[in-house]
Amino acid sequence: MFSELKINKDRLVYIQLKDYIKDMILKGMLRSGEKLPSTREMASMLKISRNSVMYAYEFLQDEGFVYMKKGRGTFVSDVKVDFQEKWSIDWEDKINQYGKLSERLDIIKHEAKWEKGMISFKSIAPDEKLFNVDEFKKAFLNRMSIEGEKVLNYGYAKGYRPLIQYLLKYMESKGVCTKEKDILITNGFTEGFDLILSCLTERGDNILCENPTHNTAIKIMKLHGLNITGVKVEKDGVCLKDLSEELKKNKFKISYFIPSYQNPTGIVMPPENRVKLYNILKSYSVPIIEDGFNEELRYSGTHVSPIAAFSGSGNSIIYIGSFSKVLFPGIRIGWILADEVLINYLESCKRARNIHTSSLDQAIFYDYLNQGNFEKYIKKARRVYKEKYEFTLKCARENIPCEEIFGEGGMHIFIKLRNISSRKLLERCCKRGVIFTPGDVFYVNDEGYDTFRLGFSRVSEEDIKKGIMIIGQEAKKIGGWT
Known part of the structure; x- marks a missing residue:
């Protein structure tokens, strides 16, 4: 039966042998007390090194699947596998409304x-062809040599401190006042937006946004059970006249806007309109979630500051940033810049969900950015x-x-x-x-x-x-x- 094992060159040989023997034991093909071939016999039979067989047997012993008798060989342990009558569940019937709505709104599937x-x-x-992989490799090796043991262990829910400090300075370079504000590192925009809505909204609350807007944002708003009011987008961004009319008619808990390279229209809202938008929402006391989507890709015209910059030392803007649409979406690094009090709650919410964003990814990304590679x-x-x-x-x-x-x-x-x-x-x-x-x-x-x-x-x-x-x-x- 061991001769049926086909060795795959892409995997370590001893692991393949270990898994094969374990599988036979669990299926009852090897029984309690049965002797395994000697390491020499097994190596000869499979045409592999004797060391590989020895490693496989040692790991099986560590996991309790075999035991060794000195001078006598290796034997199968008394592993109890009591197979019961088949039990099947109709999971389609068990899925709740959140799960069903998530599936319906999944445009990747549909x-x-x-x-x-x-x-x-x-x-x-x-375009991944633009990525400087060599510099990323250097950043990885550098961080691992400096604090490899640390970043491979648990990290902090708020994020990797050096990266937070870098991003605070980065936001200041955009003209944003960071006094009495803080940053929470997230798994891209999606988690950041979901965390904010989780902490600030209840089912049935009204939310204001552009129409059209980011499909992922629409999906998250719907999953939170929010009543979404979309304001039409014109050539200079959201129609401010219609925005004012909607604010007169209804009370909104919060608002969401993408002022730069708006998704999907690609429109960049001019500075004067950003100021007007800010003041309109300020007059109705409706906080703003600003999506910094692709802000870094402005390649024509003068610099346009984010809305968060116009608020000065005020704390009414929640800024969600992410490099995912510009650089390395595979590592999913995003951040929320907001009032310290709000970040405190968002941090706890994140800790309750997934403890923290990968410390290793954050550390490597920080090193890459800190070396001037992003510029x-x-x-x-x-x-x-x-x-x-x-x-x-x-x-x-x-x-x-x-x-x-x-x-x-x-x-x-x-x-x-x-x-x-x-x-x-x-x-x-x-x-x-x-x-x-x-x-x-x-x-x-x-x-x-x-x-x-x-x-x-x-x-x-x-x-x-x-x-x-x-x-x-x-x-x-x-x-x-x-």
Whole structure:
């Protein structure tokens, strides 16, 4: 029976042997007291080193599956495996409303899926080809040599202190006053937004946001049972007139806005509108959650400060930052900058959920940032994405019959078609190997049927041109244009 073990070169040999013998014992194929082949016999039979067999037997002994008799060999322990009658549960019937709603709102599962060979405009993740992996390796080795034992142990719920200090200075460089404020490190934007809503809202509360807005934010707001009011987005950002009207009609617990490279429209709200937005919400005492989405990717025009900078020493703005859409989304490092009192509660909430964000990831990321690598990276990224943005915009204007194209940079543009269903267009484009994100998933109501988002960050210029030509051809066919 041991000869049936096929050794995989990708795994340690002794672990494969250990797991194989353990599996046979648990299945009753090797019984209590049965003698195993000697280490020499097993090594010869499997054509592996005797040391590998010895290691496997030692680990099995440590785990209580075998015992050794000096001079006699290795024997199977009396492992009790009492198999009972099959017991099955209908888990579909057990899922609560939160679980069912999460599944229904999961666009990764329910939207059109990318298949190998397709041109995909779905992603707005950074292009991994721009990552400086060598510098990241150096940061890893540096941190491990300095405090490897520490960062491999439990950390603090608030986060890795050197990274917190770095991010406080980083926020100050954006013009934000950090006096009597603090930072909580999170697993990206998603956890940060969820923590804030968990601490500040109750089911049935009213929340105000842009329409359209970040799909993940919509999902989280719905999962918290909030009543979402979306205010339309215009060429300069959220419509301030409509915002004022909504505030007159209803009382809102909190608000959520993406002023820079708004997802999905890509619009950058001008400074004067940010000030007006702040003062309107201030007059109604509605706190602001500001999403710093892709703020770092501004590659045209002058610097635009976040809304958090306009509040000065005030504490009404909760800023959620993340490098995930710009750099290394795989390590999921984000942060919340807010009043010290609020951070204190958010810290406890995070500790109750997942104890802390990976200390190792935070430490490596801090070392990478502290060596000045981010500044070098972002300079290169801005240049590359600017070229892709301008090329994508040119191709879209030349090929796609549309009413308007939104977007001022970043990694995506947003297109409003001429009375054409973007889902109908998507269906036809998928058959020709092109996929994008239909715009209705970004709306809090039933609007946006004629819109879609094009992410270009990970698409080559050749595929951008080819893919947009196909989208344009199919749109013209649907619309009856030639």
